[in-house]
Amino acid sequence: MNEVVKEVREMRMKISEKCGHDLNRVLEYYQKSGEEMRKSGKYKFVDPEPSPEKPAPTESPRCETAD
Structure with a gap:
């Protein structure tokens, strides 16, 4: 395995x-680190x-089942 990739994976694990x-804490850590950087x-x-304005979604007709 590439040594750089290995080092990055080790740091991410730490x-x-x-x-x-905890995913929420990990996300908070990365956001805080980014702000500090x-x-x-x-x-x-x-x-x-x-992103460009997305047009409002239109309702698609629903499939109706036969009685």
Whole structure:
């Protein structure tokens, strides 16, 4: 296995363990880390393009069963 991939997986496992393997806590950890990295000014971030307005979904006719 590529050593870089192995190192990334090990770090992700350590972070997950630190958060008790709780998905909400892991997400919160990554969000907080991202905010801190942005504030540091040490890293560049590219914000995604806003998605175009989606048209309102139209109701599709329901299948009716014969009596």
